[in-house]
Amino acid sequence: MRYTQLGRTGLKVSRLTLGTMNFGPQTNDADSHTIMDAALGAGVNYFDTANVYGQTVGKGRTEEIIGTWFAQGGGRRDKVVLATKVYGNMTPDGEPTWPNHDRLSALNIRREVEASLRRLQTDHIDIYQFHHIDRQTPFEEIWQAIDTLVAQGKILYAGSSNFPGYKIAQANETARRLGSYGLVSEQCLYNLAVRDAEMEVIPAAQDYGVGVIPWSPLHGGLLGGVLKKEGEGSRRTGGRAAAELAKPEVRARVQAYEDLLDKHGLEPGEVALAWLLTRPGVTSPIVGPRTADQLTSALRAVELDLSQELLASLDEIFPGPGPSPESFAW
Template sequence: MHYRTLGRTGLKVSPLTLGTMNFGELTDEPTSFRIMDEALDAGINHFDTADVYGGPQSPDMDKGYGISEEIIGKWLAATGKRDRIVLATKVYQPMETGPNDRGLSAYHIRRACEASLKRLGTDHIDLYQMHHIDRNTPWEEVWQAMEQLVREGKITYVGSSNFAAWNVVSAQCAAKARNFLGLASEQSLYNLTQRTIELEMIPALREYGIGLIPWSPIGQGMLAGALGKHNEGRRGSDAFEQKLDKLRPQVEAYETLCADIGAAPAQVALAWLLHNPVVTATIVGPRTVEHLKQNLGAADLTLSEATLKRLDEIWPGPGGEAPMAYAW
């Protein structure tokens, strides 16, 4: 496994990040343990979770949020391997029904961090990520809260997720004014079928030295051999089937290309992301150990220039970076 630095930081992480959103909801605890064992043995040292993962992600429904963190905490306690992983979690989503039990206020950040530390059974979080932009909280307040957690040794780096490019710029300008490192990473929706962030987000991250960690890299299964599985009688949700019907010509061309180069579709989708120098790592969210093993080969898969060109033809992006993509 060839490790990469997380953006402009000196922290080294594996090119594949173990996403644990399925832990506790679609994947039971014993299987989650085996997935983490297998991931670490394979060289994956970056584990990603969130305080809301493991259930319906809503405090208005039955309890379930926080279970993913709890499962990771139990695994860490059982294995003693805390110092072998870069542990990342997130803050923003509502964790209770009170008016201050959500968002990025200093009040909620402090309480959410303490709760995550307790569930994870650790004294520090390596990468603490804002799960979404909070337009009601000023950056001065957000960075004050994050700086306090860094001083206390409870977090080491700060990341973002689902931000717009101008949110990243605003965050970094505010952080620089405080002589604070600011963002180390951004998690964005990015895959061959969803390339909008090429317009502004990727240029912004490159300019500020912020590592990109794409989520949904295989397009909710669309890039993982969906047509072949469909032909075998395995069907997805109605919405997925409708999308597959709409994209059928592209999916057919894509799966044919993957077969021609002798690589699994999911591996090609992951490897395509890793060819982008702004991408530090891409999240894989396996439900089973077998799913994880199928994705591991992506870290060592090199795509030729001809293959990359053909992928652009099958899945065209927005036309480059803004404003040149739509103006002179």
């Protein structure tokens, strides 16, 4: 495994992040533990989760599975850089919602940190991330809550997820004014098929020393060899990939992508991950395996060396938007 600094921090993280959203809803406890053991054994030290993960089997369930894995000991917790998120409403399904049980008020941040710590069976969270922007809570209040938690030793760093570029700037300028450390990471949708983050999110992150953690690197399976799997009858396409493939122009691009990689003898999913690792500002794409085999495939991407010729061909199939403002102005 290769490692890099997380943004401007002194923290070293693996070039791949283990995403855990499937743990609980699609992967049972034992198999989830096996995947985490395999990831740690391969040198993956950055694990990502969220308080709401586990939705279909119960919000918080994913954190509980990670917590029971930590409880097995063997240095598991000490070796992991643990990231979780706060924002979504944690009221159990079927129960009436209650004020202040979501978003980023100081009250909800305090409540949800304590709840995540209990589920995760740990005394601290390494990176506590805002899962979405909160248009109702000022950053002055958010940073006051975060600084208190840092002083208490309950979190070490703060990160963001799904923030536009101007909110990354606003968050860190407010932190600078208050003497807070500010955001150190941003999780954003970024892959070959969706490159909007290149316009403003990634440049803002780079300017503020914020590590970029792309989520959905295979775009819901679209970049994982979906057409070949369809043809072989080994996969029935659903969800986001099916909706995208229903568009003729998208299907044509995906077919060109798969044909190109077939010519080079490469696996689409591995190339999609390897491509992200070549992108400026990218720290560690999130991979969310449902099985140990899927994790093994993702790990191969770290050692994959893409030629300049291949990178140019990928840009022709999936052109990026270019930087702003040139992408929409002169």
